[in-house]
Amino acid sequence: MSIEAQDLDLLANDNRGKHQLEAGFDLLGWDEVTQGSVLASFEGDASDVAHKKSEERTYSNYNSYTATVASWRVIKPVYNRDICIDCQNCWVWCPDTSIISRDKQMLGIDYDHCKGCGICVEVCPTNPKSLLMFGEYSDLGESLADWPEKKKKEEK
Amino acid sequence: MAITSIKNLKEFSTNNDRFEGAHTLCPGCAHSMIVRELMNCTDDNLVLAANTGCLEVSTAVYPYTSWDTSWIHIGFENAATAVTGSEVMHKVRKRKGTLKDNDAPVKFVAFGGDGSTFDIGFQWLSGAMERGHDFTYICLDNENYANTGGQRSSATPIGATTSTAQAGTHSYGKKEKKKDIVSIMAAHGAPYVAQLAPNKWKSMAKGFQKALETEGPCFINTVSACCTEWRFDPKDTIHITDLATDSLMFPVYEIIEGHELNILYRPKNVMPVEEYLNAQGRYRHLFKPENKHVIELIQSDIDKYWDMLQRREEARV
Numbered sequence: 027m028s029i030e031a032q033d034l035d036l037l038a039n040d041n042r043g044k045h046q047l048e049a050g051f052d053l054l055g056w057d058e059v060t061q062g063s064v065l066a067s068f069e070g071d072a073s074d075v076a077h078k079k080s081e082e083r084t085y086s087n088y089n090s091y092t093a094t095v096a097s098w099r100v101i102k103p104v105y106n107r108d109i110c111i112d113c114q115n116c117w118v119w120c121p122d123t124s125i126i127s128r129d130k131q132m133l134g135i136d137y138d139h140c141k142g143c144g145i146c147v148e149v150c151p152t153n154p155k156s157l158l159m160f161g162e163y164s165d166l167g168e169s170l171a172d173w174p175e176k177k178k179k180e181e182k
Numbered sequence: 183m184a185i186t187s188i189k190n191l192k193e194f195s196t197n198n199d200r201f202e203g204a205h206t207l208c209p210g211c212a213h214s215m216i217v218r219e220l221m222n223c224t225d226d227n228l229v230l231a232a233n234t235g236c237l238e239v240s241t242a243v244y245p246y247t248s249w250d251t252s253w254i255h256i257g258f259e260n261a262a263t264a265v266t267g268s269e270v271m272h273k274v275r276k277r278k279g280t281l282k283d284n285d286a287p288v289k290f291v292a293f294g295g296d297g298s299t300f301d302i303g304f305q306w307l308s309g310a311m312e313r314g315h316d317f318t319y320i321c322l323d324n325e326n327y328a329n330t331g332g333q334r335s336s337a338t339p340i341g342a343t344t345s346t347a348q349a350g351t352h353s354y355g356k357k358e359k360k361k362d363i364v365s366i367m368a369a370h371g372a373p374y375v376a377q378l379a380p381n382k383w384k385s386m387a388k389g390f391q392k393a394l395e396t397e398g399p400c401f402i403n404t405v406s407a408c409c410t411e412w413r414f415d416p417k418d419t420i421h422i423t424d425l426a427t428d429s430l431m432f433p434v435y436e437i438i439e440g441h442e443l444n445i446l447y448r449p450k451n452v453m454p455v456e457e458y459l460n461a462q463g464r465y466r467h468l469f470k471p472e473n474k475h476v477i478e479l480i481q482s483d484i485d486k487y488w489d490m491l492q493r494r495e496e497a498r499v
Contacts, residue, residue, distance in 0.1 A: 053245055065247045073283070075250050076225035079198050083250075090246040093204040114195040118383050119420055121214040123203040130192040139203025143210035144417030 042094045042138045079128065095122075099142035101159045104169045105134055109156035116146035116157060153177055184225050184287065185395075188387040197222040200250035207240040210416025212406040212423065213322050215380045217293070220320065223390045226287040227251065229268050231261040233303050235295030236329045237322060259303035261292040262310035262319055269315050289394050290317040296337035297327045299403075300361050311370040311399045318393045318400045321363065324408035332411040336361045339431075340483075341476040342464045344411070349467040354476050359483070367401040368437040374400040376436035378446075381423040385434060385446045392436075405432045413463025422461055429458040430488050435495075443494040455481045 054063075065088040068075065075083060085091045112132050117125040124140040126133045135146075147157045154176055160169045187193040200221045207214050213236060221228065231254040232238040241248040242255055256264040269290045275281050292310075294303055299321040307319060326344050327333040334344040339360045343349035347356040368375045374396045378386040386404070393400035407423050409416045426432045427447060434447035456477060459465035468476050 059244075065242075065245070067247055067250050072250075073227075073286075075200060076198060076227075088245055088247055089202060089250070090204040090241075090243075090248040091202040093246050095204045095206070098209065112192065114191040117195045118191055118219070119215055119380070121207065121209070121211050121218075121419075122205075123199050123201060123214075123218060127195045130196060136203060141209035143419075144415075145210055145419055148417050149420055 042092060094138040095141055096138050099140060099162055101142050101144070102137065102140065102162050102164075103135055103142070103144065103146050103157045104160045104164070104166065105132070106156045106158075106170060106173055109152050109154065109173075111152055111156075113151060115149040115151060119145050119149050121145065185391055186223060186225055188223070188384060188391070191383070194222065194383075194387065197225070200228075201241075202248045202250060204246070205241045205248040206243055207236060208408075208410050208416070210409045210419045211236070212324075212380050212408070212419050213237050213240075215419075216320070216322060216386070216404050216406060219380065219383060219387055220291065220390050221251070223387050224289060224394055226289050226394075229265065229272070229288060229290050230254070231256050231265040231268075231292045233261040233292070233294035233298035234258040234329070235298055235322070236324075237293055237295065239329060258298055260306050261294055261298070262303065262307045262317070265290045265292040265317050266310045266313065266315040269317055290315070291394075292317060292319045294319065294321050295327075295329070296321060296323040296325060297329075297335040299323075300336045300363055307401075308370065311367065311372055311401070313399075315399055316397050318390075318402065321401070321403045322406040323363075323403050324406045324411065325360075326408070326411050328408050328411045337363070339480070341459075341468050341473075341480060343467060344464070354467060354473045355464075364401075364403050364435075364437065367403075368440045370399075370401075371440045372401055373398040373439055374436065375402070375438075375440075376446075377403045377405075377432065377434060379405040379423050379427045379432055379434050381420050381427060382434055382447050389436060389446070411464065413466075414461060418461070422458075425453065425458040425461055429453040429455045430484050431455060431458050433488060433491055435491055441499055443491065443498070445491060445495050455484055 066086050067089045069084045069086045110132055114127060117127045122139045122141055124136040126136055144159050147155060147159055150157045154174045186197050201218045228251040230251060254264050272288055276284060323337055325337045327335055332345045334347040334356050337360055338344055338356045341355050343355040349355040364375055364377050374393050376389045378389045380386060393402055405423055405426055407419045409419060414422055427434055428449040430452060435445045437443050459468055467473060
């Protein structure tokens with residue numbers, strides 16, 4: 027329980043999506059790109075990427091990790107740590123690599139990459155679900171306060 | 183080959199993702215589940231190529247790339263050719279000792295959609311299988327050309343409505359049956375051929391690891407539910423895939439050395455195919471009284487195919 031998602035410096039990263047908005051990013055035009063161009067995903071040595079966690083990697087500006095698709099979303103999943111059993115169903119089926127999981131523990135959601143599809147909520151096996159969809163601008167504290175009670179068997 | 187543990191999901195989740203978010207696939211697309219699972223199966227270096235299709239255009243939107251490994255952007259039909267070319271180059275450079283790290287294991291994987299596998303890239307794939315390179319080809323089968331607006335492909339099943347085989351007063355959608363690509367690839371004598379589904383994550387991960395380990399050309403057809411063109415809610419992707427495997431529309435099985443067939447998933451309760459069809463908008467017209475015969479035809483085809491698979495598993499032929 028020592029690490030929190032906020033400590034990993036992954037959530038609400040200030041640099042995310044910067045280049046999508048800024049004109050200063052030096053891009054080649056469509057008629058300047060030649061065949062055989064290479065986009066480097068990392069700065070420097072990338073030979074041991076498979077053994078590095080996201081926070082240890084040196085992503086280049088061309089890696090979509092540094093981009094954001096948060097504007098696609100109209101509803102967002104909210105995570106309730108108190109009910110979660112760390113089954114990792116949401117991790118394996120998240121199509122957007124947005125479930126942050128470290129040391130067999132679910133830590134939270136990467137809201138810069140989440141598109142709000144709702145698959146994580148559907149595959150959550152707990153009762154009540156430990157992930158639920160709320161409006162994009164809903165408040166975290168209010169959402170957690172609104173959390174449904176455990177359903178009895180006959181109500182299911 | 184360095185394999186990562188897939189004993190249970192908790193252990194599997196300790197892998198470090200090499201497929202990054204903020205790609206532009208639709209919300210709820212099964213393509214990225216399959217790709218993530220493949221890349222989490224191993225910590226070897228990977229050389230990937232993708233045929234043109236949803237996966238290619240969404241994961242390499244200039245100036246961004248979502249791939250943390252070597253990935254080749256190539257034409258519509260020749261991911262198999264590009265990746266086998268890289269494989270030969272790697273082999274030669276290894277022999278000459280000109281690689282940076284001569285002993286680092288490298289795996290070669292090509293991705294293709296169903297359009298580029300069943301139709302456009304079929305000849306290239308067949309050629310690569312015949313030449314016997316050590317690579318794995320993964321078809322992400324969403325049963326239409328989803329990237330260009332849902333045209334019919336030869337993977338589209340009978341009865342589905344697509345933008346070029348529309349259902350209406352004179353038609354019930356596509357009239358031709360789906361190509362049996364798994365059997366075609368097994369007939370090439372490939373050492374490992376399988377059909378897998380992302381909802382059965384463990385059998386899928388096992389299948390991927392087996393394919394990567396096996397020397398020689400391996401082919402895997404994966405079910406990739408397409409919420410946009412199959413017309414269902416994005417959150418239901420796993421539910422629809424469950425229906426597909428439980429109704430035996432997509433049986434999960436493998437064929438080793440072209441003859442040894444193993445069924446990897448037997449549903450406890452086999453569902454009638456109506457439930458699978460009813461969950462998707464592209465089959466809605468089949469429930470009109472004049473189209474009922476198409477559902478009966480689909481069901482009888484499924485029953486025959488399942489019977490054939492079971493007989494083949496028993497007879498080992």
